[in-house]
Amino acid sequence: MVSARTFSLFLVLFATWLLLSGIWDPFLIASGAVASLLVVYIAHRMSVIDGEGHPIHLSWKLLTYLPWLTWQIVVSNIAVCRTILSPSMKLDAGSGWVPASQTTPVGLVTFANSITLTPGTVALSVYPDTIQVHALDRAGIEELKAGEMNRRVRAMEGKA
Amino acid sequence: MERLHVIVLVILLIALAVTLVRLRSLLAIAILTGVYSLIMAVVYTLLDAVDVAFTEAVVGAGITLTLMLAAISLTTRRETKPGKRKGQRIVGAATAIVAGVALIYATTDMPGLGIQDAPIHRHVAPYYIETGPTETGVPNIVTASLASYRGFDTLGEVTVIFTAGISVMALLWRWGKDDR
Amino acid sequence: MSLALDILSGACLFVGAVLMIVSALGVIRLPDLFTRLHGASIADTGGAFLLLIGMILQADSFLVGIKLGLIGIVLFFTAPTASHAVAHAALIGGLSPDDPGANQGREEAEEDRA
Amino acid sequence: MFSLATLLVVIAMAMTLIRAVRGPTPYDRILAVNVHGTMTVLLIALAGFLTDRPDFLDLSLAYALLNFVGTLAALKFFKHGHLGEEQ
Incomplete structure (x- = not known):
């Protein structure tokens, strides 16, 4: 009945409580445990504890994806800052479609959010196999079409 | 230095207030009111009133915008033009100016910010600060006073708000009709 | 050691705050909504995370660091979602992503829709 | 350092406020407020x-x-013209 996922949700909630309160008093810890249990119970009744609501199975792969994403964010931050600060501000903005080969909703959302999170590109609308992207510089769309980010997110989400 | 931040923020507030008065689109006004309470929350924070800032952030920024949008969606999106009659304007301006001057005059009677021997710091406050944590077992002083020292009062308040909420729901909820 | 830490965190704070200004400049200067979104995302990523790192380096207790980290995580998940929501709503609302000029002077249309 | 950073962020806030007041579309305002x-x-x-x-x-x-x-509430309102309940 109590799956590993449910239990891990409880652990995450309880850890959050402990770290946010920082007071090691038996009464307060007990109320934290009760509150976490209550939330888990309600989440269970709403049946939102699944691969989508609490994607714990992605944690380890996420650790390999995040450094690469961070680097992308740094690079594109510099590029966009340069555009904004250049006095003439020549823009080549526009939108285009980028193929997305993810099979799970979580993977697709991760891809779209990664696109949006890197400055210079924003996901406009998301469909199961393609994402409409607006870019400050059309080269950004070409780069996304080349598909490195797509491939990395695909590798991260694993099997559907 | 902190004072400088507060001054800049208060100037922002004044600019924002003037803009709000001049705007006619209720949608824009609702959004900008959210900004107003946001800046206000920062000012409260800088003035060390964390609990007030907390309420301001939660109510002002999170809930007010949503409620105002709900109200706009039920009524209209534009404010009607104010009356053109000169008398109306003068009365309005006079009321605002008199009220403002009265409020500013009242603040001159208040003790300065952070002065140690202000009346409020000498009456019962030291007692609560000293004995609150041990007497109630609650680490946060504000929570200790709200939930313990004046627990019945808070219970009453919660009851009133809860009852009001239920009544509003009972009046506005469209029971039975297209219930999908 | 402590001096190096101070310098590092000071640099992070300064660069982060400057990025905030750049982002605000972008939100003002860029020509239409969709390009402004890119300016805004600098504040959500570069500015926010550098400021948070700068503060974490100065945090005097573990719990403070954890809370700052949590703020970072919350921003990391909500910021792109909010940007996407703005972009998508604007797209549905009829703003053209390819032609900045067409989005000027739309104010009256929006305001008078009532 | 904190003081300088704070002041810079306050200035940045004032600048985004310009966009929030100027609009022109509600989306611009929401973006600026965000x-x-x-x-x-x-x-x-x-x-x-x-x-x-x-x-x-x-x-x-x-x-x-x-x-x-x-x-999100504001954007939902722009998209549908109401906040969920049938009008």
């Missing part, structure tokens, strides 16, 4: 360090969560 909100979150955190009271972080955490709700 950025303004992100800056407020960090400003409150910075203010906590400035005054040596790290308990401000709770406030900024709560605000980071709420900023999102306000933005």
